[in-house]
Amino acid sequence: MVQLNVGETILQARNVLKTFGTKGNAHHVLKGIDLRVTRNEFVGIMGPSGSGKTTLLNVLATIDHTTDGTVLIDGADISKLRNTALSAFRRNKLGFIFQDYNLLDTLTVKENILLPISLSKMSKRKAESEFTAIADVLEIKALSHKYPHEISGGQKQRTAAGRALIHQPSIVFADEPTGALDSKSASSLLGVMEKVNQQRGVTVVMVTHDPVASSYCSRVVFLRDGKIYSELYRGDKTRHAFFNEILDVQAVLGGDHVDSF
Amino acid sequence: MLTVFELALRSMRQNVKHYYLYFFALIFSMSLYFVFTSLQHDQAVQNMTHPSVDFSTGFQIAGVMLIVIVGIFTVSANGIFLRRRSREIGLYQLIGLTKGWVARYLMIENILLGLGALFAAIIFGALISRLFVLILLNLLGLEGIVDISFSVPAAFKTLMVYLLIIVITSIQMMLKVYRSTLLNLFQADKRPDLTRPPKAMTSSIFALLGLALIGYGYELSGHINERLFLNSLLVLGSIVAGTYLLFRVTIRWCFYRFRKRKDGHLGLTNSLSMAPLMHHMKANANSLTLITVLSVMAITLISMAYSFYYSVEQETRRDLPYDFMFENEPQEALSFKVELEKEGIDVNHHVAQAVLTMGIILDPNDESRKIEESLLWLPAEQLKQTGADLNVPPDGETILYNAGASLAGDLDEQSKRYPTRIKLEQHGQTVMYTLRTLKERNIMNLNAPGKQMLVSEATMDKIAEQMAGTHGYKKIRFDTFQVPDKEELAIASSLYNAKYVSDERLTYDFYTQYKEVLQTTGLLIFIAAFLGLVFLISTGSILYFKQMTEAEQEKQSFKTLRQLGFDVNMIMKGIIRKQAIVFLLPLSIGMLHSIFAIKAASFMIRSDTTLPASIAMTIYTVIYLVFALFTIGYYRNIVKNAMS
Numbered sequence: 001m002v003q004l005n006v007g008e009t010i011l012q013a014r015n016v017l018k019t020f021g022t023k024g025n026a027h028h029v030l031k032g033i034d035l036r037v038t039r040n041e042f043v044g045i046m047g048p049s050g051s052g053k054t055t056l057l058n059v060l061a062t063i064d065h066t067t068d069g070t071v072l073i074d075g076a077d078i079s080k081l082r083n084t085a086l087s088a089f090r091r092n093k094l095g096f097i098f099q100d101y102n103l104l105d106t107l108t109v110k111e112n113i114l115l116p117i118s119l120s121k122m123s124k125r126k127a128e129s130e131f132t133a134i135a136d137v138l139e140i141k142a143l144s145h146k147y148p149h150e151i152s153g154g155q156k157q158r159t160a161a162g163r164a165l166i167h168q169p170s171i172v173f174a175d176e177p178t179g180a181l182d183s184k185s186a187s188s189l190l191g192v193m194e195k196v197n198q199q200r201g202v203t204v205v206m207v208t209h210d211p212v213a214s215s216y217c218s219r220v221v222f223l224r225d226g227k228i229y230s231e232l233y234r235g236d237k238t239r240h241a242f243f244n245e246i247l248d249v250q251a252v253l254g255g256d257h258v259d260s261f
Numbered sequence: 262m263l264t265v266f267e268l269a270l271r272s273m274r275q276n277v278k279h280y281y282l283y284f285f286a287l288i289f290s291m292s293l294y295f296v297f298t299s300l301q302h303d304q305a306v307q308n309m310t311h312p313s314v315d316f317s318t319g320f321q322i323a324g325v326m327l328i329v330i331v332g333i334f335t336v337s338a339n340g341i342f343l344r345r346r347s348r349e350i351g352l353y354q355l356i357g358l359t360k361g362w363v364a365r366y367l368m369i370e371n372i373l374l375g376l377g378a379l380f381a382a383i384i385f386g387a388l389i390s391r392l393f394v395l396i397l398l399n400l401l402g403l404e405g406i407v408d409i410s411f412s413v414p415a416a417f418k419t420l421m422v423y424l425l426i427i428v429i430t431s432i433q434m435m436l437k438v439y440r441s442t443l444l445n446l447f448q449a450d451k452r453p454d455l456t457r458p459p460k461a462m463t464s465s466i467f468a469l470l471g472l473a474l475i476g477y478g479y480e481l482s483g484h485i486n487e488r489l490f491l492n493s494l495l496v497l498g499s500i501v502a503g504t505y506l507l508f509r510v511t512i513r514w515c516f517y518r519f520r521k522r523k524d525g526h527l528g529l530t531n532s533l534s535m536a537p538l539m540h541h542m543k544a545n546a547n548s549l550t551l552i553t554v555l556s557v558m559a560i561t562l563i564s565m566a567y568s569f570y571y572s573v574e575q576e577t578r579r580d581l582p583y584d585f586m587f588e589n590e591p592q593e594a595l596s597f598k599v600e601l602e603k604e605g606i607d608v609n610h611h612v613a614q615a616v617l618t619m620g621i622i623l624d625p626n627d628e629s630r631k632i633e634e635s636l637l638w639l640p641a642e643q644l645k646q647t648g649a650d651l652n653v654p655p656d657g658e659t660i661l662y663n664a665g666a667s668l669a670g671d672l673d674e675q676s677k678r679y680p681t682r683i684k685l686e687q688h689g690q691t692v693m694y695t696l697r698t699l700k701e702r703n704i705m706n707l708n709a710p711g712k713q714m715l716v717s718e719a720t721m722d723k724i725a726e727q728m729a730g731t732h733g734y735k736k737i738r739f740d741t742f743q744v745p746d747k748e749e750l751a752i753a754s755s756l757y758n759a760k761y762v763s764d765e766r767l768t769y770d771f772y773t774q775y776k777e778v779l780q781t782t783g784l785l786i787f788i789a790a791f792l793g794l795v796f797l798i799s800t801g802s803i804l805y806f807k808q809m810t811e812a813e814q815e816k817q818s819f820k821t822l823r824q825l826g827f828d829v830n831m832i833m834k835g836i837i838r839k840q841a842i843v844f845l846l847p848l849s850i851g852m853l854h855s856i857f858a859i860k861a862a863s864f865m866i867r868s869d870t871t872l873p874a875s876i877a878m879t880i881y882t883v884i885y886l887v888f889a890l891f892t893i894g895y896y897r898n899i900v901k902n903a904m905s
Contacts, residue, residue, distance in 0.1 A: 063824055063904070084828055091826025102821040106536035110525030116825055118529040127526060144525065163825075 007038035009072075010171050010203050011060065016069035018055055018226075029055045031226035032069070037171070037205060042197040044214035045207045046246070047223030048253065054175060056223065057207045061173040062090055074170045091116065095164030095172035095202075099179040101156040103148045103163075109155075110135075110144040113162040120167065127166075134162050137199070138192055154185025158192060165202060174206040178213050190216040211250060215243035222249055229253060265362065269370040280374065283338050286802045287378040288385060290334070290795045294327045294422060295386030296393050297788075298415035305407045306394060311777045314784060323788040327795060328422055332429060333555070334799040337548065338806055339371075339430045343437045344544075345810040350438060351446030364438040368431050375430075379423045386419070387411050400570075400783035402776060468514045471506025474499045475854075482861035496861070500854055504553050507850070509546035513539065529827060533835025534842060537815060548807055549847050552800045556851030559796035560881055561858040564874040565866075566789030568859075569782040572868035577775045579664040579702040579867060582649065584750060584771040585742040585757055586706040593761055594740030600756055601742075606749040611647040611741050615639045616725045617711050619733035621684040622661075622696060626677065635733060636683070637711035638725075639704055640718040647741055649704060653717050658695045659683065662713040664703040667867055675699060683714075685724070687731050694720075701867055705739060708767040797881060801888035804843060808892045812899050819903040829900050836896045844889040852878060 018030035029052045037043055047053045058064035060071055062078045071078050074093055081089055095116075103112050110131065117127055135141040138158040143151055151159070157177060164172050174193070178186035194216045196202050206217065214220045216239065222229040230249055234242045273280075300306065301320035310316060343350075353363045390409050398407065478500035485492045516539050520527065527536065538545060587594035594610075601608045616638045624630040641653040654660055666675060676699060683694045696714075704713055716724070728734050744750040754772035762768045822832055855878070863870045 087823075087826045087828035087831075089826070090824070094826065096824055098821075098824075102817065102824075104532065104536070104818045104821070106540040106818075107527070107532055108525065111527045111532060111536070114525050114527070115529065115532060115822075118527070118532065119827070119831065124526055128524075131525070 007040065009036055010039050010041075010074060011035070011037040011205070012070075012072040013060060014070050014072075016056070016059060016071060017067045018052070018059055018064070019067045029226055030059065030066075033223075033226075033228060035060075035221065035228070037203060039203055040197070040201050042194065042204045042216065042218045043206065044217035044220040045205065045223060046209065046211075046214055046220055046250070047229070049209075051223040052226045053207045053223050057173055057175055057205065060205065061094060061096065062086055091119070092167065093170045095167070095169035097157070097160050097164045097172065097174035097177045099176040101148070101153075101160045101180075103156055103159055105148050108145050108147055109140060109151065109159045109162075112148070112159055113166050116163060116167045130166060130168075131162075134165050137196060138162050152185070153181050154188060157181060157185070157189050161189070161193065161196070165196060165200070169202075171203045171205060174204060176208055177206065178208065178210060183212075186210075186213065211243055211246045214246055215239050220246055220249075222253055224253055265366050266369060269366055269373065272366075273370055273373060282802050282805060283342075284374070284378060284381075286334065286338075286798050287331070287375075288381045289798060290327060290331045291378060291382035291419060291422065292386035292389065293791055293795055294324060294331070295383055295412075295415050295419045296390045297324050297327065297791075298418045299386070299390050299409065299412040300393070300397070302412050302414050303409055305409060306397065309398075309403050309405065309407070310401060310780050310784075313777060314780045316784065319784050319788055323792055324418075326792055328425070330555070330792075330795055330799055331422065331426065333551070334803065335426050335430055336433060337551065337803045339433055341803070341806045341810055343367075343434065345813065347441075347446045350441075351443050354443060354446075360438050364435050367434045367438065371430055371434065372427055375423055375427050379420065383416050383419055386415075397783070397787050400787050401780045402783065403780075464510055464514050467506055467509075468511040471503050471509075471511045474503030474506065476503075478503060479857045482857045485861040486864050500557075501550070501554055504850065504854070505546065505550040508549045508553075508846075509542070512846070513542050513546075516542075529822075529831060530835040530838055533832060534839035537811060538839060538842060541811065545807075545843075548803060549843075552804060553847040553851045553854070555796050555800045556847055556881075556885075557854040557858060559793040559800075560851060560855035560878055561862065562789045562796075563793040563881065564855065564859050564870070564877040565862055566782070566786040567877045568863070568866050568868070568870040568873040570779075570786040571873040572866060572870075573779050573782050574775060575868045576866070577771060577778055580707045581769055581771045581774055582703055583647070583706050583741040584744050584753070586709065586769075587740040587761075588709060589738050591738060591740065594742075597742070597757065597761060600760075601744075601753055604749075604752060604756070606744060606753055607746060608753070609647070609743040609745070611643070613640060613643040613647070613705075613739045613741065615705070615709075615737045615739060616721055616728070617733065617735040617737055618685060618724060618728040618731065620686075622712075623682050623684060624678055625681050635711035636714050637705065637709060637737070638714050638716050638721045640721045641715050642718045644704055644715070647743065651704060651715060654697065654715060654720075656717055656720050658697050659714045659716045659720070660697050661699045662702060662704045662715060663699060664701060664707070664867070666699060666701045667864060672701065685728060687727050692727055694724075706769055708769050709739065710737075793881070797884055800847075801885060804847075805888055805892050805895075808840065808843065809895055812896050816899055816903060819900045823900070823904050829897070832900050833893075833897055836900070837893060840889050840893050840896070844885070844892075848882065848885055852882075 013033055013035040016030055016033040016035075017028070020027045020029060033056060045053045045056060055064065059066050060073075062071075062073075062081070066079055069079075073089075076089065076093075078086070078089065104115070107115070113131060113134070114127060117130075122130075132141070135144065138161055140155060140158050140162060143155055143159070148156055148159070157180075161177075164174075177193075178189060181189060190213055193204060193206075197204055197218075206213070208214050215234075218234050220232045220234075222231070232242070232245055232249060237245070297320045301317045301324065307316045350363055350367070353366070354360065394407050394409050398405070478496045481492055481499070482496045485496060516535055520531075520535065520539070523531070585597070587597070598608065598610050618636055618638065619633050620636045621631050621633050622636075638659075641651060644651060645653070661679075666672060669675070679696060679698045681696050683696050685692045685694065694716075704715055725736070742753075744753045750772050754770050757770050758773060819832060823829075856874075859870060859874050
């Protein structure tokens, strides 16, 4: 069951702590997380509400600062980066997919996807071929000139995925990407993400509460109470077998519904 | 359990930061209305001014214009507020409150806000009316202190304006609540106005039509005074329609072409400027047209008023080159001189001997025109001694001086009649003289008889010899006085007015005339400046509100962009470009319109309006750009805090 985690390290988190609030009323959300993600991995982060999975993602994705501990992405210590450097880092190295798409309503699908490279020195021809390649994989080429309000949720999320991939980031962070989608759109999106992960070698870290979604991952990390509770590697297992394993861990862990009373 | 009333109060407290500029603009214009109506009803200042200055009509017209602008302003601002609160209005209905309840709730809030503005305006107005009177007196060139008491009729009229505003905005609110569906309310800011590509043919036709209409308006404004009323209406109509088409079709068409050519590679800056502008193009077209038209009115009004005020002395000098003039009254002139000297006033006294005859100025373009009129032949050599700036014409030639020429029609058109000939008839014989050209000023005071013809002394003597004894022939002695010192001139003027003015003949002295015109134009600039300020604040505020609302709608976009790794300065670059378009487009088009409007209206002023108009435009631009800076500041705040 345990697979050796070899390969080049993309993300390395050491003893990450995150505390909200002031001294007297401090709320410890992350209580020392150690996590290593290697190139080409598709990591799922699961856990009941309040376990700190979204906080962990925000901290790893440089959207939030750690209280203590270090996070290295591509060898750079992101907790040492400030404002402009941090923005540039996010722009060049990271990709994001949000639960509610966060597309710009005023831009077309193509304009939205090309946005991250708008400030890079990439030539228009290169950008165009890059766009074509990604749009083909995501099956949204035909929607290029449509506006977000004209397309479905699944199409919006695939557009968002395109936006997260266009600049060839070192790592893509996805926060509940299927949260707002129906099951058909969700599995179609996950299939595409799996394909991108395998074909283009994109590293993905995805937070989800949905066992179906995490069954597409190569590894699933379970959080509980601000700590890593356990990990599952998919290995050569079928998606269905992996799904059952995930369910087993979740039963022990206590699912969302158990947690939310 | 909250009552509607309590909810309205609570919502007002929450919305107060969005309302404060609206509140300020409303208070400012309403207190100005209060001050204007107070002045209209006040006798104290009126009694100090020259009776010919129509004080109360001036303020009455200004009051009406204020009501109009306050109306436009509140309707626009209210429309923007309602649009931004669409979701809230929808939510109340979603939780089961009736449309009637929602309308009532909005109206209570509106009435309370308005009441606050009303009381603030009256109190503020009463407090600042004294300051306004001081400014007014200063502009009118009057001295002294006037106490202005609280005017009950003005307060009452202000109350009526308030009620009018409440009625209009309440109707607007009811329409919004009753006429929009829940879906509309929830998607008010999601759905773009115009994303479909404009149809190539119709678009280009309308785009060109917009430009053509503006061009036609400009062309027509060049000869507006031919049929003043009709042409003014035509110019106004074509310019407004053209401007609307320009914003609605032409600019959109250009944007669309540009965006299409980019084929998705829009870039961050354009994504944050052009894209949101196109997203709201329909609403933007309306407000930009409104703002442009209001700006044109304000700029033209201020520029013209300032040009009038600025050129009073110059204009009066054109009519009255001499401070005092006596016509065939040597005794009076002498006694006036003695009196002045007794007062220790420095005075330059000169005598000019002129000749008045009848004659016909021929029109080379119209042979049938043979009107006999009085011609006053003035000797250049003698006038030169008074210090007048003129050249002695060659013998047998003359120059016509007429300060009022441009009032009779287009000067360029008139100058085509010159050079021409003058026919003098003496006892059956005719003599011809050459009329070289026309100059737009007087060389003798306005009240001298006949058309003022400048000739050499020798020519005048010859005419006197030839015409002596004919019908209308007269020798005139002019005694002219110049008082170089301004303060002495004021004393001299009062001496003149005390003794040498009679009802039987026209008498003008420079100083009295100057003061009178100064008071009329001073009143004009006072009214125009404050009206212009209200126009400016209203248009600036409308733009500010609109941008504020858009900034809030775009908050999520900014957050997303920040998360994607665009820093504040990169995003601000796009926002600044958007603000540059939003503010500079109406300003520059408005400026261009105003330049033509001022040119068209400048037939009323003989002096050059370039300098005063440029000063007025510069001040307008500076204040206007302050609003742009405010807006950019507001955006920066939102972008900066987007991540938290």
